[in-house]
Amino acid sequence: MERLYWTKADVFEAEVEVKAVGANKVVIEPIVFHPEEGGQPADRGLIGEAEVLGVEAVGGQVVHTLDRPLEEGKYTARVDKERRLYTASQHTAQHIISGIAENQYGLKTTGVHIGPERCTVDFDKKIDGETLQKLERQSNEAVGRNLPVETVFNEPEVRARSELKEIEGDLIRVVKIADIDKSACCGAHLGSTGQVGLIRLIDMESKKEGTRVYFLAGRKGLEFSQQETMILKELRKTLRCATGELPEIVQRNLEQVGKLNREVNRLWSQGLADMAKSAEVIELGSSKVGIQVAEVPGKLAAKLAALIAGEVEGVGIVVSETQIAINSNTLDAGDLLKQIQGRAGGKGGGSARAANGQLARAVTREELVKILKN
Ligand SMILES: [Zn+2]
Known part of the structure; x- marks a missing residue:
């Protein structure tokens, strides 16, 4: 069936004859709304006062879904021109x-x-x-x-x-x-x-x-x-260069960042070993517990806890601001975390071997020892 816009690309309005084909669904003659097909979205617009919510090509017809019922008869159809x-x-x-x-x-x-x-x-x-x-x-x-x-x-x-x-x-x-x-x-x-x-x-x-x-x-x-x-x-301003220099400068900066990251990692692995050795060790029953309260990068807390647990052949606990990591060869790490959270609040959990979480507030080493010993 021929459509008005096939031959008249600049016509967005026409008098149409409306026939109902279902609840709030109509067909019109001539066809002025493009249905959704061929990768092109459907038109929107008005038929009389009714808003066209969707237009589909089904069973040899172009069917319009309206926002309200419309009595059969003659109406002005207006295509949403901007769309x-x-x-x-x-x-x-x-x-x-x-x-x-x-x-x-x-x-x-x-x-x-x-x-x-x-x-x-x-x-x-x-x-x-x-x-x-x-x-x-x-x-x-x-x-x-x-x-x-x-x-x-x-x-x-x-x-x-x-x-x-x-x-x-x-x-x-x-x-x-x-x-x-x-x-x-x-x-x-x-x-x-x-x-x-x-x-x-x-x-x-x-x-x-x-x-x-x-x-x-x-x-x-x-x-x-x-x-x-x-x-x-913005990039030229930030990197203080001409547009043509941007790819090379960004590349150079990324390489520099990679190099610094490797250096930081090397320093931290050395630092973690020292921190594991200097952890305060207390005894809980027959188990040794090494405690370190210090600022460490988020992903390294669990690693440090494991190093301490190995060092003391027992439990390692690391608190970095509100982050907590526990690693254990003896006691239940998950239970210890629950015990600490019972006093300091927070969320997180884990297994008997390792537990991680956040505390609701920062705790000092003294307070941590007190909590554990109770
Ligand atoms: Zn086309």
């Missing part, structure tokens, strides 16, 4: 990208998705960075040529590009953009390529045998580029 122009811009950009990719680089489009924040087009082969840049430049040249986006019907041998479902088999709508593209498509487009304004290919990633290209067209594409420009400005 339509966004999806139509992205979708028209995708025709340009897909057409050039196929003609110039032999890349077949295998999937399309138009999202609210970014859009994707999937190709069947790998693409390198240089090809992506060329594809972006050529796409924008096609925008600059301001070519008409035309609709023709029933052209032989024009195939649908992705998972586009035809509503009626006898009416195949084909979209033509001069020498750029020709493909069967049910979607909503702009009237000319110039209206797209700008096409940015913003990212790509490998996908099985092929490539997923992320793109944004029009105002959204410009806003994306503006934000990236601001981020680069």
